[in-house]
Amino acid sequence: MDVIQDIIVYYSQNAGYVWEQFYRHFLMSAYGVLFAAIVAIPLGILIARHHKLSTWVISLANIIQTIPALAMLAVLMLVMGLGTNTVVFSLFLYSLLPIIKNTYTGIRNVDHALLESGKAMGMTKFQVLRMVELPLAMSVIMAGLRTALVITIGIATIGTFIGAGGLGDIILRGTNATDGTAIILAGAIPTALMAVIADIVMGYLEKKLSPNKKRKCTQHQQQAT
Amino acid sequence: MLKFDNVSKVYKGGKKAVQNLTLEFEKGEFICFIGPSGCGKTTTMKMINRLIEPTGGSISINGVNIMDKDPVQLRREIGYVIQQIGLFPHMTIQENISLVLKLLKWPEEKRRERAKELLTLVDMTPDYLEKYPHELSGGQQQRIGVLRALAADQPLILMDEPFGALDPITRDSLQEEFKKLQKKLDKTIVFVTHDMDEAIKLADRIVIMRDGQLVQCDTPDEILRNPADEFVEEFIGKDRLVQARPNIQTVEQIMNPNPSTITGDGTLSEAIQLMKQNRVDSLLVVDENKVLQGFIDVEIIDQKRKKATRVSDVVESELFTVEKGTLVRDTIRKILKRGMKYVPVIDEEKRLIGIVTRASLVDIVYDSIWGEDEISNIG
Numbered sequence: 343m344d345v346i347q348d349i350i351v352y353y354s355q356n357a358g359y360v361w362e363q364f365y366r367h368f369l370m371s372a373y374g375v376l377f378a379a380i381v382a383i384p385l386g387i388l389i390a391r392h393h394k395l396s397t398w399v400i401s402l403a404n405i406i407q408t409i410p411a412l413a414m415l416a417v418l419m420l421v422m423g424l425g426t427n428t429v430v431f432s433l434f435l436y437s438l439l440p441i442i443k444n445t446y447t448g449i450r451n452v453d454h455a456l457l458e459s460g461k462a463m464g465m466t467k468f469q470v471l472r473m474v475e476l477p478l479a480m481s482v483i484m485a486g487l488r489t490a491l492v493i494t495i496g497i498a499t500i501g502t503f504i505g506a507g508g509l510g511d512i513i514l515r516g517t518n519a520t521d522g523t524a525i526i527l528a529g530a531i532p533t534a535l536m537a538v539i540a541d542i543v544m545g546y547l548e549k550k551l552s553p554n555k556k557r558k559c560t561q562h563q564q565q566a567t
Numbered sequence: 568m569l570k571f572d573n574v575s576k577v578y579k580g581g582k583k584a585v586q587n588l589t590l591e592f593e594k595g596e597f598i599c600f601i602g603p604s605g606c607g608k609t610t611t612m613k614m615i616n617r618l619i620e621p622t623g624g625s626i627s628i629n630g631v632n633i634m635d636k637d638p639v640q641l642r643r644e645i646g647y648v649i650q651q652i653g654l655f656p657h658m659t660i661q662e663n664i665s666l667v668l669k670l671l672k673w674p675e676e677k678r679r680e681r682a683k684e685l686l687t688l689v690d691m692t693p694d695y696l697e698k699y700p701h702e703l704s705g706g707q708q709q710r711i712g713v714l715r716a717l718a719a720d721q722p723l724i725l726m727d728e729p730f731g732a733l734d735p736i737t738r739d740s741l742q743e744e745f746k747k748l749q750k751k752l753d754k755t756i757v758f759v760t761h762d763m764d765e766a767i768k769l770a771d772r773i774v775i776m777r778d779g780q781l782v783q784c785d786t787p788d789e790i791l792r793n794p795a796d797e798f799v800e801e802f803i804g805k806d807r808l809v810q811a812r813p814n815i816q817t818v819e820q821i822m823n824p825n826p827s828t829i830t831g832d833g834t835l836s837e838a839i840q841l842m843k844q845n846r847v848d849s850l851l852v853v854d855e856n857k858v859l860q861g862f863i864d865v866e867i868i869d870q871k872r873k874k875a876t877r878v879s880d881v882v883e884s885e886l887f888t889v890e891k892g893t894l895v896r897d898t899i900r901k902i903l904k905r906g907m908k909y910v911p912v913i914d915e916e917k918r919l920i921g922i923v924t925r926a927s928l929v930d931i932v933y934d935s936i937w938g939e940d941e942i943s944n945i946g
Contacts, residue, residue: 459653462618462725463667463715464643473666477657553657 348524349531356528360512364532367508370426370501371494371540374433375441379487382438386445386483387471396446403439411436411497419504429501429508436497437490444486448479481552488544495537499529509533568594568629568755569615569723575623576610576779584610585779587624592772594722595753597746599770601760603802607779608759612725615757616645628723643670646716646724646754650731652708654700660711661696667719685714688748706737713745717752726758730765742768763803767791775799788894818898819891821931822912822921828853831860831879835872838863851911852882857918859911861886888913891920895931898923 353360389396414432422428452475460474476483502510512529516522569592576585585607592598600608613619615626617638626633633641654663662669664685665678673681683693689710700708709729716724730738746769749756760766766773767787775782775790783795791807794800827845829838831852838850842865849864861884871881888911889898902910902925909924 453651453653455649455651455653456655458618459647459649460655462616462642462645462647462649464639464641464670466639469670474655478655 345524345527349528352524352528360509360528360532363507363509363511363529364536366426367495367498367510367533368536370429370498370506370508371433371491371536373430374494374498375437375487375490377430377434378437378441378490381434382441382486383445383483386442387449387475389442390446390449400439400443400446403442406435407439411500412503415500415504424505426501426506428504429498429506433494433497436493440489440493441483441486444489445479445483448482448486449475451482452478478553481548484544484548484551488541488548491540491544492537495533495540499533509536568592568596569757570627571611571624572627573624574611574614574621574626576607576614576619577622583779585614585621588781589624590774590781590784592755592757594755597749597756597758597769597771599758599760599766599773600776601763601766601773601802602776602782604761605778606776608774608776609727610779611776612727612757612759615723615725616642616647618642643667643719644721644723646719646721648709648712648716648724648726648729650728652700652705652712652732654708654711654715656700658699659696660698660700660703663700663711664714664718666715671719681718685717688717689714689744704737705733706741709733709741710744713748717754721754723755723757726756728760729758731760731762738765745769763807767807775802817891818889818893818895818910818912818923819921821895821927822923823927824921826851826911826919826922828857828919829863829878830854831877831882833878834876835868835878835881838878839868849908851919851922852878853919859886859888859913859917859919860884862911886911889923890914899928899931902928 385399389399411432414435415428418428418432422431456474456478457470460470465473498506498508499510499513501508502514509529509532513526513533514529516525516527516529519525571588571590574585574588575583577583588611600611602608610619614621615628615633617633621634628645654660655666658666661679661682664682665673668678668681679696682696686693686695691707691710695703695707700711703711712729716726730741733741742765758766758769770787772784773787773790774784775795777798783790783799785793790799791803794803827841827847827850829841829850829852831854841850842848849862851862852860854860860879861882863878863882867881867883875881887901887905887907889901891912891914893912898910901907902923909922911919912921912923914920
């Protein structure tokens with residue numbers, strides 16, 4: 343019970359600071375995913391078109407994914423120096439794989455008959471992409487963004503080692519302090535919460551963007567009646 | 568309207584999908600491409616809207632070579648229906664129907680109007696407009712698929728086994744509905760199928776293909792009557808050939824070979840006597856080589872007997888005839904339609920060889936009702 347009390351005391355005394363770090367933490371993750379999305383979605387579409395490229399690109403993204411986060415940060419630090427930018431860049435790299443993979447899968451899974459009828463109706467390639475492929479692949483792409491965001495929120499915690507701030511700062515302080523359990527938790531709980539909320543919100547968006555959402559609705563209605 | 572001129576398609580690796588196809592179709596024709604799988608029928612169809620580019624020869628629509636047109640523009644002017652239906656699941660029925668119109672940049676208001684109008688063509692109520700494709704049955708979905716191809720009032724529509732995935736009852740009713748629709752809207756349809764029944768039922772002309780080559784292109788009747796070779800015969804199937812036989816009887820088989828005739832230089836009183844003798848009210852007038860000149864009947868004689876004495880003076884030469892070899896079915900239709908009492912049958916040199924009268928029709932009807940019974944009684 344002491345710990346909980348300590349946490350409450352910590353929050354009441356440092357509310358502004360915690361909120362600031364929380365916000366900073368979120369921004370780093372979001373920017374990482376956002377930049378990754380800007381690169382990875384077009385890349386995913388490209389490799390869906392050019393099948394042969396896909397193995398190469400996805401293997402490369404896989405390799406990036408296997409590098410331990412701490413090692414990645416350390417190496418990037420050597421090149422880019424300390425600070426937020428380095429962290430955002432590493433988060434960008436970690437987000438690539440889930441987004442590329444999901445975009446690729448989403449686009450590849452669009453029914454061939456739909457593509458053909460779109461083309462035969464006189465859609466340009468871009469129109470097929472915009473009016474058929476993207477809407478139908480959107481929920482899968484969103485699932486990729488969701489995974490990426492949850493991963494980056496976790497990884498952003500260690501950004502504190504290269505002076506990027508975020509909730510990791512609080513956790514690190516707790517580990518350095520004697521009897522710092524409460525402080526560690528005070529940093530860890532908001533991190534976990536952020537990840538959970540991000541997951542729920544993105545999950546909701548994913549469902550919302552699903553082309554078959556109407557089917558689910560009507561099925562529910564039918565079951566209800 | 569649609570013309571294939573020596574069209575070929577050779578795929579990479581040398582596989583010849585279509586070879587030297589030359590065909591021409593009129594506006595409003597319903598054309599079925601049929602053949603075993605891999606015969607190039609779908610390839611041929613897809614070359615029309617350049618989903619597949621021909622490698623040789625030229626295809627032209629209304630005199631314009633399709634290769635000179637922008638493929639996207641070309642496709643917007645040609646309707647397209649596929650077996651998998653291909654309605655977009657994320658769009659409502661209205662959006663699906665009016666998608667081509669959207670591509671053609673029609674205003675929203677007019678698109679809605681058009682979608683509603685089209686739904687009435689297939690007897691569906693406007694409340695379907697807001698539904699999604701998965702809420703419809705397979706038959707309804709394909710109706711929408713067809714409407715989508717009609718949306719921009721395209722004169723030419725390509726259909727790739729559109730009813731193939733439906734259950735037989737739905738397919739049957741959709742075929743009938745569609746045939747009516749086609750007649751009403753006067754569209755040119757290119758229809759790919761492997762179902763001979765479907766082709767016979769729907770087509771004005773059937774194009775039979777094998778190994779990328781044209782085997783026969785003709786009306787369903789003609790193909791049933793004169794299959795080009797054994798392949799076609801086999802493809803049509805023995806059953807259908809037998810079934811088709813009653814319909815392909817020729818007039819020779821039912822005509823009366825000894826009609827009452829008189830030559831041109833006979834007198835009117837001779838004619839009257841002949842009529843009385845044979846208990847008929849008209850006579851066919853022939854010359855010495857039995858070439859048909861015309862006819863005379865009681866009324867003509869009655870009106871003109873004071874002015875003329877010879878048959879050749881009063882002969883009525885306006886006479887409807889049929890050549891031997893004409894289908895009974897066609898002949899009957901003409902007799903009934905024009906209210907004629909009889910039709911003389913002539914050969915190539917216009918010589919009279921027989922006559923089909925209403926009595927012959929009675930014989931046919933009698934045969935078809937009682938004939939089989941008699942046979943089974945004997946058996």
